[in-house]
Amino acid sequence: MLIDKNSPIPQYFQFQTWLVDQIEQGIFKPNDKIPTEDEFMQMSGLARSTIRQAIQNLVVQGYLTRKRRLGTFVTIPPSVSGRSNxxxxxxxxxxxxxxxxxxxxxxxxxxxxxxxxxxxxxxxxxxxxxxxxxxxxxxxxxxxxxxxxxxxxxxxxxxxxxxxxxxxxxxxxxxxxxxxxxxxxxTDNFFGAYELTSHLIQEGHTRIAITLSTRVSSEMQRLEGYKKALSDHNIPIDSTLIITNQERFIETHYLQYAKFILSQREKFTAIVAGSDRIAYIIYTVADEMGIRIPEDISMVGYDDLVLHNTHPLALTTVHQPxxxxxxxxxxxxxxxxxxxxxxxxxxxxxxxxxxxxxxxxxxxxx
Amino acid sequence: MLIDKNSPIPQYFQFQTWLVDQIEQGIFKPNDKIPTEDEFMQMSGLARSTIRQAIQNLVVQGYLTRKRRLGTFVTIPPSVSGRSNxxxxxxxxxxxxxxxxxxxxxxxxxxxxxxxxxxxxxxxxxxxxxxxxxxxxxxxxxxxxxxxxxxxxxxxxxxxxxxxxxxxxxxxxxxxxxxxxxxxxxTDNFFGAYELTSHLIQEGHTRIAITLSTRVSSEMQRLEGYKKALSDHNIPIDSTLIITNQERFIETHYLQYAKFILSQREKFTAIVAGSDRIAYIIYTVADEMGIRIPEDISMVGYDDLVLHNTHPLALTTVHQPxxxxxxxxxxxxxxxxxxxxxxxxxxxxxxxxxxxxxxxxxxxxx
DNA sequence: TTTATATAATTGTACGTACAATTAAATAAT
DNA sequence: ATTATTTAATTGTACGTACAATTATATAAA
Structure with missing residues (x-):
């Protein structure tokens, strides 16, 4: 590095140009730590403030980033598509x-x-x-x-x-x-549903219905968790208690499902709902049919949404982070x-x- | 301009912020010449290099341009020309x-x-x-x-x-x-609240409490609608029934408000809640206190959120499009x-x- | 009147000193 | 082994001095 003190080109600019060259030529590579201000002072004979001026410019231009105590680093060149961030x-x-x-x-x-x-x-x-x-x-x-x-x-x-x-x-x-x-x-849908189902089993339930959509992996995993919990407790899986559908969430459809499920209430003592939202729909339909939850049928949900915490049914559910x-x-x-x-x-x-x-x-x- | 030398905010930054404010507020207008470094030094008591640091930043940010001997000028903001859509x-x-x-x-x-x-x-x-x-x-x-x-x-x-x-x-x-x-x-917050309140009055209520935040115009307008409905029906406005606050929505705070409001239940027969969410919070607290809604106290909300439609309290409310x-x-x-x-x-x-x-x-x- | 020159205002460059803040790593304490 | 404390390296902030470069305007010279 040679700084010409007599050049009409400002010294900070000479230094800055040199530094850019080093980066462009790959002598200082992306993520490399470059010398400290002190080291540059000794290398160049310039004052610290002059060095700083050059480095600051390159920070603004996106060549460098600085971290106190750590040093100054060459930034990774932004990928082609501009700096949209x-x-x-x-x-x-x-x-x-x-x-x-x-x-x-x-x-x-x-x-x-x-x-x-x-x-x-x-x-x-x-x-x-x-x-x-x-x-x-x-x-x-x-x-x-x-x-x-x-x-x-x-x-x-x-x-x-x-x-x-x-x-x-x-x-x-x-x-x-x-x-x-x-x-x-x-989130751990498998284990979440496993815990939910196990909880129901521990409370004494053996005939447990589940309702969910098989279209998405998350709910499929919950179904697996449900099955595993049953088999771990030696409870046979009754496929008529698994009420699945292939649709995305449409409220009126779920009202139908809820009615269908509840019409078979004698077949089970508890329901694992695919989500809190579905649980509350089932609750509403149950209420209309004179079925009390949890007194007549126990139910658990999935999601733990804040917006539902004012519902009088204190739903046992799984909280997802x-x-x-x-x-x-x-x-x-x-x-x-x-x-x-x-x-x-x-x-x-x-x-x-x-x-x-x-x-x-x-x-x-x- | 006041620079706090003891503030943890750097002085150059305080000055820079002040300067941006002047520009944003139009005190320094585009093409205006702003004071010289020397003048700023006297105005602020800062060193020239500190002033320069701030001004340089604003040049980089595009607020200012400088010309030797001539001074520093506020730039005309470039019209956005990108094709970003x-x-x-x-x-x-x-x-x-x-x-x-x-x-x-x-x-x-x-x-x-x-x-x-x-x-x-x-x-x-x-x-x-x-x-x-x-x-x-x-x-x-x-x-x-x-x-x-x-x-x-x-x-x-x-x-x-x-x-x-x-x-x-x-x-x-x-x-x-x-x-x-x-x-x-x-949305027509005034008329919405007017209708809500009128509805309560038509049902026979005269002592109607209202709770909302006065920090935002929408809820202020609802308050006005409430007042107008009362005065149109020759019901005096009881300011002790207007329970306002200045905060943004924080759930635990509203639990407090709900308790406070319900502790005065003998003063009113109906509540206009600031929103459905608040209405359901009040309902929950009321339930805990053994107060039945709507049997003991009538209540109306505001918003008509779909996510709440499974709540057993069928809330009379205002639907906003x-x-x-x-x-x-x-x-x-x-x-x-x-x-x-x-x-x-x-x-x-x-x-x-x-x-x-x-x-x-x-x-x-x- | 025109042209050259000096002047003064303002920003630009360069130097330097001193201390503060941040934080990884080393050390001490539990 | 973990947690708290110290330390040291590095950049950040702030002060200051001195002189250079630029250029509109004033002044002097032609």
Missing amino acids: IIGILVHDIRSGYAPEFLRGAGDEASKNHYSIILSNTDDLFSRAEFHTNRLIDHGVKGIIFMPTAASVEKNSQLLERFRRRSIPVVTVDRIIPGVKVDSIT IYEMGQEAMKILLDRIDGKDFELKNIVLQSKLIVRGSVLPPGKST | IIGILVHDIRSGYAPEFLRGAGDEASKNHYSIILSNTDDLFSRAEFHTNRLIDHGVKGIIFMPTAASVEKNSQLLERFRRRSIPVVTVDRIIPGVKVDSIT IYEMGQEAMKILLDRIDGKDFELKNIVLQSKLIVRGSVLPPGKST
């Missing part, structure tokens, strides 16, 4: 109780890292997911958080493939796409964007059984 | 029951016109709104849908001023900022972006009284 989030139903909490978690984490989020609501329809996919790519998003739609594995992977071709990192959340290698975050799921998904995605080359992550967050008052031992009808 | 939406609480529905309405309308939305959640905090404001501008959004935070009129208008300076159209929704000329969409509000806000905004030069629009969408079962004539206690 936008993450796309495809949610399958913004009206579902947990979408807001998830978005809050993901949004807070994004903000912390100076990213913004583009929100795309798919209404759980593949066609809309496909539409938004194209738009997100057009906008040059840096990464995608994807809640798979209730479509086939093939169709969901087709969307992922589009991102993969453009090297846009993706993290799938809530549901997984079986067999597809992609970072994912889910939704905010944390949003946070964690964003963290992993940003790490990927930063090029951190860890192995595939399939994180399963712990859920927690919340025992309230919607379960009583069977036959305690008053 | 992104709309920023600042929501004040994504967890509130109606945010998802609003986002769906706005999102669907945006999609239809090939726009995407960047979602920014402010948690009703001005500081976060300010932060996101800058980010949205950086992203080159074409327009903004803004739910004003529960901050002062001055602070909210300050945010609007930033957009105005850059000719970014804004539509405010849900709440209005009094005295500020900006397109807005609200939230989806339509989102749609309409987006339509107006896109028109503005397309340069349609209509006059200022302050649209008020009709709300609708939904009579369910939470109101009984007073004194019908069984």
